[in-house]
Structures are given as C-alpha cells and as structure tokens.
Amino acid sequence: MGAGHDHSGAVTNAAHRHRGRLWAAFALLAVLMVVEAVAAFTTGSLALLSDAGHMFTDVLGIGMALAAITATRRAGTDPQRTFGLYRLEVLAALANAVLLAAVAVYVLVEAVRRFGEPPEVLAGPMLVVAVLGLLANIVAFALLRAGSQESINLRGAYLEVLGDLLGSLGVIAAALVIAVTDWWWADPLVAVGIGLFILPRTWRLGRAAVRILVQAAPEHLQVTAVLDRLAAVPGVAEVHDLHVWTLTSGMEVASAHLTTDPGVDPGAVLAAARAALHEDFSIDHATLQVEPGASAGVCGPTEW
Structure with missing residues (x-):
C-alpha cells in the first residue's frame, strides 16, 4: 500500500x-x-x-x-x-x-x-x-x-x-x-x-x-532524523529503503518502505507517517509503501 x-x-x-x-x-x-x-x-x-x-x-x-x-x-x-x-x-x-x-x-x-x-x-x-x-x-x-x-x-x-x-x-x-x-x-x-x-x-x-x-539529501535535513521519526510512528516496526531528495527549490521529496506490526490498520499508519513528514520536515511529497510484518524482506533489494 x-x-x-x-x-x-x-x-x-x-x-x-x-x-x-x-x-x-x-x-x-x-x-x-x-x-x-x-x-x-x-x-x-x-x-x-x-x-x-x-x-x-x-x-x-x-x-x-x-x-x-x-x-x-x-x-x-x-x-x-x-x-x-x-x-x-x-x-x-x-x-x-x-x-x-x-x-x-x-x-x-x-x-x-x-x-x-x-x-x-x-x-x-x-x-x-x-x-x-x-x-x-x-x-x-x-x-x-x-x-x-x-x-x-x-x-x-x-x-x-x-x-x-x-x-x-x-x-x-x-x-x-x-x-x-x-x-x-x-x-x-x-x-x-x-x-x-x-x-x-x-x-x-x-x-x-x-x-x-545528483539527488543528494537536502543539506538542512538529516536523513537519520527522518528515519527515526518514521520509526517512531505508532504501528511501524521498521523503516527501510528511505530516500530523501530535492526536486527543486522548496520542494523536498521522500520515499520509504514501512514495515508494520501485526493487526495494525495500514491506512492509519500511512496517514500518521505523512503527517509526521509534513509537520517535522515540511516534506509534502512522499511515496510510502506500507508492508505488513509478514511480507517483510520480500519487497526486493533496498540498496542502490
């Protein structure tokens, strides 16, 4: 999702x-x-x-x-x-x-x-x-x-x-x-x-x-801080394949895979993660893939 x-x-x-x-x-x-x-x-x-x-x-x-x-x-x-x-x-x-x-x-x-x-x-x-x-x-x-x-x-x-x-x-x-x-x-x-x-x-x-x-992360933004914030979202068990870059001035973009705890509502996790990115990092353009815990490790390689 x-x-x-x-x-x-x-x-x-x-x-x-x-x-x-x-x-x-x-x-x-x-x-x-x-x-x-x-x-x-x-x-x-x-x-x-x-x-x-x-x-x-x-x-x-x-x-x-x-x-x-x-x-x-x-x-x-x-x-x-x-x-x-x-x-x-x-x-x-x-x-x-x-x-x-x-x-x-x-x-x-x-x-x-x-x-x-x-x-x-x-x-x-x-x-x-x-x-x-x-x-x-x-x-x-x-x-x-x-x-x-x-x-x-x-x-x-x-x-x-x-x-x-x-x-x-x-x-x-x-x-x-x-x-x-x-x-x-x-x-x-x-x-x-x-x-x-x-x-x-x-x-x-x-x-x-x-x-x-070259799609480097914005200088004013720490990728590790974004990862920690997403990991702190209720229902998120693990965050991987996180990428943050700048599309043009004032327009930061992010993508990530979020592995969730069993029984968690993926829609609620998605909404909370998007809100966290917006409120803490002013990232309004994010593509987040929410993965139930059972599917962890089957989403393909996470290294470029």
Missing part, C-alpha cells in the same frame, strides 16, 4: 510568485547592460567592461529563470513528465554559475594583461555610467531579494545582481581615482576585485545546483 502526489502541478513553485519582479529586473538590467557595454568601448575601461559583462550574465540568468518558470507552468500537460519540468529551474541555475565563472576568469586574465601597460581611460563618462549601473542594480537587488531565499534560480539571479552592485561601486571608485590622480592601474585593479568577488559565490551556487541534480 502506498501514497504519493502529483508533482507536476500540485504545488505553486516559489519562483512563480516572483515572476513579475523578475520581468521588471530583466527589463531594467537589459537597458543598462547595453549602455555600459557601449560606454566601456568608448572610455576604454576594463572595469566598466567587466561590469557590463557581469550585467550580461544577470540578464541572461534572469531570462533563463523566466524561461524555466514558463516551462514548469506548462509541465502538467504532458503525462510522460511525471515530475513536471521543475528541474529546469536547477539547470538554469547551474548554467548561470558556469556563465558567471567564465566572465570572472576572462576579467582576471584581461586585467593581468593590462597591468603591464594600462591604457588611458576616460574617467568622466566611466563615472556617469557606473552611477547609472549602481542605481539600476539597487532597484534590481530590491526586486529579487525576497525570492532569493525561496528559489535556487532566483538566488542565482540575486547573487549576480549583488555582485554587480558591488562591482558598480568599484567602478565608481576607480573612475574617481583616475579622475583625481591619473593612476590608470585603478581600472584593472578594480576589475580583478570584481572577478575575485564573483568566483566564490559562483562556486556555492553551482554546488547547490549539482547537489540537487
């Missing part, structure tokens, strides 16, 4: 609730990205170019997030996709991490090359555009902050905007230093700072996405 849920559309994904904010951030950053790119080539600023490149990954990342959200909303129409398309959100986050890493590496390599002979930079236009970029990133940061704790996809976009916001501050500082002192090394130095700031955050985002894709 078992129980499960339709994973394709029963739960409103966290990212769906913030779709309007994503669109607003996407439009705002797309416009500023073009402005920064044109200004970077006009002024000759590597720091501004790195900020524009980072903003490009912001725009692309948010675009992928929106595409993933749209796909998951339509996922329930295909009976062959029993888990819907929620994993697209995680794939988008992983692609986002790869793009961020590529931009950071390019900026670092180019900055090292420029340290030998830093080119002259037009500090005035560089400063104006950097201030505009800062304002745009502050608005985008505010738009994405709430959803960043609920969705790995939104977290990726949020981290990009946060890095870009700090990058804009760095570009402003470099422009002021160049304007006052003509110290051209400020430009590649700030570019290096932006690149080094991006890399560790990229690593954490990529690691979180990979953990979900």
